[in-house]
Amino acid sequence: xxxxxxxxxxxxxxxxxxxxxxxxxxxxxxxxxxxxxxxxxxxxxxxxxxxxxxxxxxxxxxxxxxxxxxxxxxxxxxxxxxxxxxxxxxxxxxxxxxxxxxxxxxxxxxxxxxxxxxxxxxxxxxxxxxxxxxxxxxxxxxxxxxxxxxxxxxxxxxxxxxxxxxxxxxxxxxxxxxxxxxxxxxxxxxxxxxxxxxxxxxxxxxxxxxxxxxxxxxxxxxxxxxxxxxxxxxxxxxxxxxxxxxxxxxxxxxxxxxxxxxxxxxxxxxxxxxxxxxx
Amino acid sequence: xxxxxxxxxxxxxxxxxxxxxxxxxxxxxxxxxxxxxxxxxxxxxxxxxxxxxxxxxxxxxxxxxxxxxxxxxxxxxxxxxxxxxxxxxxxxxxxxxxxxxxxxxxxxxxxxxxxxxxxxxxxxxxxxxxxxxxxxxxxxxxxxxxxxxxxxxxxxxxxxxxxxxxxxxxxxxxxxxxxxxxxxxxxxxxxxxxxxxxxxxxxxxxxxxxxxxxxxxxxxxxxxxxxxxxxxxxxxxxxxx
Amino acid sequence: xxxxxxxxxxxxxxxxxxxxxxxxxxxxxxxxxxxxxxxxxxxxxxxxxxxxxxxxxxxxxxxxxxxxxxxxxxxxxxxxxxxxxxxxxxxxxxxxxxxxxxxxxxxxxxxxxxxxxxxxxxxxxxxxxxxxxxxxxxxxxxxxxxxxxxxxxxxxxxxxxxxxxxxxxxxxxxxxxxxxxxxxxxxxxxxxxxxxxxxxxxxxxxxxxxxxxxxxxxxxxxxxxxxxxxxxxxxxxxxxxxxxxxxxxxxxxxxxxxxxxxxxxxxxxxxxxxxxxxxxxxxxxxxxxxx
Numbered sequence: 001x002x003x004x005x006x007x008x009x010x011x012x013x014x015x016x017x018x019x020x021x022x023x024x025x026x027x028x029x030x031x032x033x034x035x036x037x038x039x040x041x042x043x044x045x046x047x048x049x050x051x052x053x054x055x056x057x058x059x060x061x062x063x064x065x066x067x068x069x070x071x072x073x074x075x076x077x078x079x080x081x082x083x084x085x086x087x088x089x090x091x092x093x094x095x096x097x098x099x100x101x102x103x104x105x106x107x108x109x110x111x112x113x114x115x116x117x118x119x120x121x122x123x124x125x126x127x128x129x130x131x132x133x134x135x136x137x138x139x140x141x142x143x144x145x146x147x148x149x150x151x152x153x154x155x156x157x158x159x160x161x162x163x164x165x166x167x168x169x170x171x172x173x174x175x176x177x178x179x180x181x182x183x184x185x186x187x188x189x190x191x192x193x194x195x196x197x198x199x200x201x202x203x204x205x206x207x208x209x210x211x212x213x214x215x216x217x218x219x220x221x222x223x224x225x226x227x228x229x230x231x232x233x234x235x236x237x238x239x240x241x242x243x244x245x246x247x248x249x250x251x252x253x254x255x256x257x258x259x260x261x262x263x264x265x266x267x268x269x270x271x272x273x274x275x276x277x278x279x
Numbered sequence: 280x281x282x283x284x285x286x287x288x289x290x291x292x293x294x295x296x297x298x299x300x301x302x303x304x305x306x307x308x309x310x311x312x313x314x315x316x317x318x319x320x321x322x323x324x325x326x327x328x329x330x331x332x333x334x335x336x337x338x339x340x341x342x343x344x345x346x347x348x349x350x351x352x353x354x355x356x357x358x359x360x361x362x363x364x365x366x367x368x369x370x371x372x373x374x375x376x377x378x379x380x381x382x383x384x385x386x387x388x389x390x391x392x393x394x395x396x397x398x399x400x401x402x403x404x405x406x407x408x409x410x411x412x413x414x415x416x417x418x419x420x421x422x423x424x425x426x427x428x429x430x431x432x433x434x435x436x437x438x439x440x441x442x443x444x445x446x447x448x449x450x451x452x453x454x455x456x457x458x459x460x461x462x463x464x465x466x467x468x469x470x471x472x473x474x475x476x477x478x479x480x481x482x483x484x485x486x487x488x489x490x491x492x493x494x495x496x497x498x499x500x501x502x503x504x505x506x507x508x509x510x511x512x513x514x515x516x517x518x519x520x
Numbered sequence: 521x522x523x524x525x526x527x528x529x530x531x532x533x534x535x536x537x538x539x540x541x542x543x544x545x546x547x548x549x550x551x552x553x554x555x556x557x558x559x560x561x562x563x564x565x566x567x568x569x570x571x572x573x574x575x576x577x578x579x580x581x582x583x584x585x586x587x588x589x590x591x592x593x594x595x596x597x598x599x600x601x602x603x604x605x606x607x608x609x610x611x612x613x614x615x616x617x618x619x620x621x622x623x624x625x626x627x628x629x630x631x632x633x634x635x636x637x638x639x640x641x642x643x644x645x646x647x648x649x650x651x652x653x654x655x656x657x658x659x660x661x662x663x664x665x666x667x668x669x670x671x672x673x674x675x676x677x678x679x680x681x682x683x684x685x686x687x688x689x690x691x692x693x694x695x696x697x698x699x700x701x702x703x704x705x706x707x708x709x710x711x712x713x714x715x716x717x718x719x720x721x722x723x724x725x726x727x728x729x730x731x732x733x734x735x736x737x738x739x740x741x742x743x744x745x746x747x748x749x750x751x752x753x754x755x756x757x758x759x760x761x762x763x764x765x766x767x768x769x770x771x772x773x774x775x776x777x778x779x780x781x782x783x784x785x786x787x788x789x790x791x792x793x794x795x796x797x798x799x800x801x802x803x804x805x806x807x808x809x810x811x
Binding site: 300303308311312316317320321324344347361430432436439455482483484 | 527542543544546547609612613616636637638639644648649652655739748749752753755756757758759760761764
């Protein structure tokens with residue numbers, strides 16, 4: 001079987017498209033590259049959804065923590081403390097046990113034009129359950145980053161907004177929020193990289209693999225077990241991760257340039273690859 | 280995959296063990312009644328007693344260690360222990376990688392277990408199995424949807440929670456659980472015969488150890504002590520060794 | 521305990537007292553010690569590795585500088601779990617391969633025979649005949665080295681940043697006093713870098729605490745291993761049958777970790793105050809006012 005055939009058969013294996021049975025004997029380097037790459041689809045999916053959803057909650061958490069009202073600041077602080085203070089690994093285990101206990105039911109969500117039935121049993125599947133955990137986790141980490149940035153928004157910016165007669169939400173939306181984002185972006189980029197790296201934990205999280213489709217590490221360990229040689233599949237997954245890490249740096253760098261485009265060159269916030277947020 | 284482990288146990292043998300060779304016995308410790316870690320934290324179960332008896336006969340100094348199921352073969356071949364005695368059925372696929380002694384437990388059919396009230400169709404639905412078992416391979420190729428868990432305990436929990444419709448595992452492992460569930464769990468569908476009997480796994484390069492273990496098992500079969508152990512641990516089951 | 525001889529007859533509080541003191545539970549409690557021991561032993565190794573890494577990056581010898589760069593950047597660019605799955609086996613087989621070459625030069629059969637990794641008996645690490653605790657200690661040390669390698673790269677980065685943050689004027693003053701490069705480095709730069717590196721090191725310590733459950737993946741019997749083992753449902757084959765209690769055991773682990781990070785935060789806050797004394801930083805100035 002040529003490598004092209006392998007790609008056709010297994011390229012989308014992790015999302016259930018293509019050949020159903022995994023290769024068991026005569027495993028080639030190409031098989032490993034293709035299937036592990038196919039598993040990367042899940043790692044990207046987890047990271048993207050958790051980050052996109054987490055962005056919103058993180059903003060809320062940051063504003064909540066900075067708030068003078070204890071009704072907002074205490075829950076926000078507790079949320080950050082719990083999710084930043086404990087290992088993601090334990091959070092995954094615990095979340096799975098809790099999700100399993102939730103009664104299986106359908107909840108109707110009225111979207112106005114259509115009604116969707118959300119099944120609580122979806123929570124025990126990695127595609128939803130793991131995203132929920134990663135989402136809450138990244139919200140706490142990003143929330144703390146945003147909170148730090150919020151504290152360093154230049155006073156002058158806020159005073160200028162006041163002078164323009166802006167108030168409440170408008171001031172936040174137009175002045176404070178963009179300034180916060182600009183200041184937080186370098187740290188946020190590191191958070192994104194580490195969120196992406198943390199998706200490898202899903203494999204060990206207690207969420208079972210369905211139909212033998214799973215993330216990149218699922219296939220890497222499958223091959224390590226079948227070939228009894230960890231010196232091939234794990235370096236392959238490492239190469240994939242380094243490549244995607246560089247991609248994240250490029251995309252976030254582009255966004256950083258946009259956020260800073262109106263700023264005088266001296267004060268621009270520079271990104272440095274400074275990963276400090278493994279969990 | 281050095282998932283090596285366990286303080287579970289002290290050297291098992293005493294009789295004339297002074298000059299005996301040390302053999303490290305690898306097991307999973309999570310599959311009662313075959314092998315499990317008892318409340319004192321030691322390896323216990325049918326295979327503990329069989330293993331200790333074999334070592335006594337072969338005059339080996341045996342030490343028990345536990346290892347996760349999914350890396351139990353890799354750790355044998357890389358030499359972290361010398362035998363696998365963990366309810367492992369003899370299959371062609373495994374035989375290519377490691378060697379087995381003769382069986383010390385006859386082929387046991389695998390059974391499906393589901394919540395009470397389930398119909399026989401569940402065997403074609405979502406079926407839980409432990410990763411890297413013959414049962415997982417069987418379900419994957421049977422057309423049912425396989426859900427894999429890393430420990431046997433999790434597969435049963437999945438059925439209780441409704442996560443999976445049924446679980447496929449060795450009959451003897453499930454029998455205890457069904458009996459004690461107060462009617463909550465039942466066997467469904469037909470049993471399936473998948474693997475051969477259960478043997479002790481050894482490295483292919485360890486012919487000497489394999490011969491010693493085979494001779495010991497021969498003796499246990501001849502004097503009836505193996506039959507007695509099977510009856511003791513498997514509710515009086517009669518084996519005809 | 522005497523009363524625990526027949527667990528099936530126990531009820532209520534007695535059952536719990538006996539259940540929570542079984543040999544298995546004692547192993548669970550002891551495994552908290554394993555985690556603390558790992559932290560206690562890893563931290564100094566991480567600091568040494570980090571310091572060497574940072575010095576390598578500052579070195580004037582190019583190959584050494586490149587080595588420092590590669591070490592700090594590659595290790596941080598790959599998920600730590602992948603390192604943990606890979607490094608201990610590589611080290612284990614590397615050590616045994618080396619010992620095989622040294623101790624059994626006359627064995628001619630190849631080490632890789634098909635799937636088997638076969639070294640002579642004398643090269644086994646630890647020896648097959650050594651007691652179980654040696655095997656465990658060896659497994660634990662492999663885990664420790666893997667942890668130290670990964671976190672050393674992070675520490676190197678932090679310390680490198682700390683060294684560079686020491687104000688240039690301080691170093692120049694040293695030179696003006698006629699100190700050599702070496703003296704400036706050891707007497708001025710190193711003592712002052714800590715206050716700048718401390719926030720990063722605090723963060724690293726927190727991460728190290730939160731990475732300890734990964735010991736479980738390295739096959740060390742840590743608290744996660746025992747929580748999973750104890751929490752699983754138990755039939756009457758066991759002396760203390762119970763349904764699936766993993767949720768409670770994991771909740772307990774969560775509380776343990778929250779306590780660890782909370783307590784560490786307090787300790788580091790004190791340390792920061794102490795180190796800030798007499799420093800030309802905002803923190804140092806603030807202390808001067810209150811003092």
